[in-house]
Amino acid sequence: MAQTCGVHPMTIASRVAIERERCIGMSSAEREWRKQWLQDQVLSKNEPVYVEEYWRERTNPIRRLYRAPLNIFFNLLTPILGEGRAADYRYITGKLFLLSFGVLATHYYFKYGGNNWTKKGGWRVVQSKPMVLPGQPGFPFKTNYAPSDYADRGFKCSGFAK
Template identity: 70%
Template sequence: MSQTAGVKPMSIAGRAVSERERCLGMTDAERAWRKQWLKDQVLASNEPVHVEEYWKERTNPIRRFYRAPLDKLFSGLSGVLGADRAAVYRYITGKLGLITLGVFATHYYFKYNGNDWTKKGGWRVLKTKPMVLPGQPGFPFKSEKKVPADYADRGFKNATI
């Protein structure tokens, strides 16, 4: 969901946001409004305020569950590292963990769920013929498959039945 919930955001700066507009001339009311607007842009020393109940209401319980381990770890480290650096390290650790999990899951899938003669499913991984150019060793390339039955083997000849 967008921050404005589908409503087009309006500028509260008015025409005074442009230096050119301010140079054209401003009334006293516009000057007072601009002065107040600039004061309002200065954040307090405790800003931004993190309200735990507000965060819990806005986030999904499943998301809070899977984020809990790293949040707990890096909330303890934020005193040592600082809040900003701990947030960056938490983000990087989470992403690297997901990438590692994806690599391991892909490796597991291709190792144990290959497409061979015993199964109907699984991804079939084929090796392409290597490119051997004239003048390179092994030219012309000769296939290791001798009889036509070798081409649709899918591991049947190597099976120990």
């Protein structure tokens, strides 16, 4: 959804925002208005203002919960590193934690939750036969699998097969 909810935004600068329009001529009221508008564009040294209640209302409680440990840690580092550098390190550290968690979760799944003969679901990881082209040693490639080895899914290694 658009920021203006489908309503075309209205510029507050009027026609004096365009230099060509200002060169055509401005009335004294427009000059005063333009002068005030330019003064209003200058931010005070106290801005931007961080309002804790505003950000608490805008962020999801679950998001605040999982961001809290890094926020606490980097709030302690902010006086040492500086605000901008601490924010950059906090961002990078959070992304590295999420990436490492994803890698470890994927590894765990494929190690312990893969497709084998004991369960119906799970991703099945298979290896295709190697590509051996004419003129290479081992051409034509023939497997040493017995017919009972196909669709085994790890049953022969389980200890039940005799």
